[in-house]
Amino acid sequence: MYKVTGLTKHMSSEGKTILDHISMEFGEGEMIGIVGPSGSGKSTLLRCLALRTRWNEGTYTSQGESLISESGRASMKNKSQFAYLEQNPQLNPNKTAHKNVLIGQAGQTPWWRRLTGAVRSDDYMGAMDELERFGLLDKAKVPAGKLSGGEKQRIAICMALVHGASVITADEPVVGLDPHSADRVLQTLKSICQEQGKTVIAALPIELAERWCTRIWGVAEGKLVLDVAGRRLTSSEKKLI
Numbered sequence: 001m002y003k004v005t006g007l008t009k010h011m012s013s014e015g016k017t018i019l020d021h022i023s024m025e026f027g028e029g030e031m032i033g034i035v036g037p038s039g040s041g042k043s044t045l046l047r048c049l050a051l052r053t054r055w056n057e058g059t060y061t062s063q064g065e066s067l068i069s070e071s072g073r074a075s076m077k078n079k080s081q082f083a084y085l086e087q088n089p090q091l092n093p094n095k096t097a098h099k100n101v102l103i104g105q106a107g108q109t110p111w112w113r114r115l116t117g118a119v120r121s122d123d124y125m126g127a128m129d130e131l132e133r134f135g136l137l138d139k140a141k142v143p144a145g146k147l148s149g150g151e152k153q154r155i156a157i158c159m160a161l162v163h164g165a166s167v168i169t170a171d172e173p174v175v176g177l178d179p180h181s182a183d184r185v186l187q188t189l190k191s192i193c194q195e196q197g198k199t200v201i202a203a204l205p206i207e208l209a210e211r212w213c214t215r216i217w218g219v220a221e222g223k224l225v226l227d228v229a230g231r232r233l234t235s236s237e238k239k240l241i
């Protein structure tokens with residue numbers, strides 16, 4: 001179980017508050033959709049939960065153990081529990097899908113490994129197994145630059161799993177994808193929650209969060225204003241966000 005208490009984030013330059021005393025708990029197997037208007041703080045919340053940015057205030061624990069230091073920063077070991085998927089996955093376009101999965105993402109794998117591409121042989125097969133599981137084996141030797149947007153996003157999910165992430169955070173992972181590709185990405189995320197007990201937290205449009213998520217968080221002006229089970233939101237709930 002992960003527990004967040006009083007998460008507060010200020011903009012470094014002007015000191016404006018972007019996230020304001022957010023508290024919540026979440027656990028294994030949950031697929032959580034974050035909804036809210038543009039500029040409400042969804043991306044910043046995801047980056048804080050994935051330990052990709054410093055917290056100004058608040059505590060963050062996993063099974064009672066603190067994930068951040070007093071200065072609000074996290075160790076590489078704690079960061080590696082979390083993956084952060086961007087709208088446009090940051091893959092190396094010249095390396096194959098398989099090599100990208102092996103090298104891993106910034107913040108989750110050590111810099112020397114990303115630079116040298118050094119891998120162990122069991123990692124090599126682990127990455128192939130993961131690609132096969134998600135129906136991407138035929139893309140293993142294709143340069144990432146030649147993959148579709150949905151395939152890149154699914155490769156990014158494979159990367160996260162191969163490198164041991166327990167929590168996958170995703171910032172609008174299906175924006176710009178056609179409905180079929182978007183469904184495949186969301187189905188992949190849902191299956192890793194249901195079959196592997198991973199936790200997925202994704203910023204999504206309301207209708208996709210209602211359709212795919214087991215829980216919905218609403219964010220407005222940096223505050224958590226809604227925390228409900230995944231279902232159609234009522235009109236009064238929608239008014240909060």
Ligand SMILES: Nc1ncnc2c1ncn2[C@@H]1O[C@H](COP(=O)(O)OP(=O)(O)OP(=O)(O)O)[C@@H](O)[C@H]1O
Nearest residue numbers: 011012018036037038039040041042043044045203
């Ligand atoms: N690095 C930054 N420097 C300055 N302001 C920032 C920075 N990052 C975020 N902000 C501000 O913080 C607020 C929240 O931004 P954030 O990107 O988290 O919102 P969002 O809900 O994800 O928006 P969108 O849906 O448009 O992506 C906005 O007012 C934004 O302008």
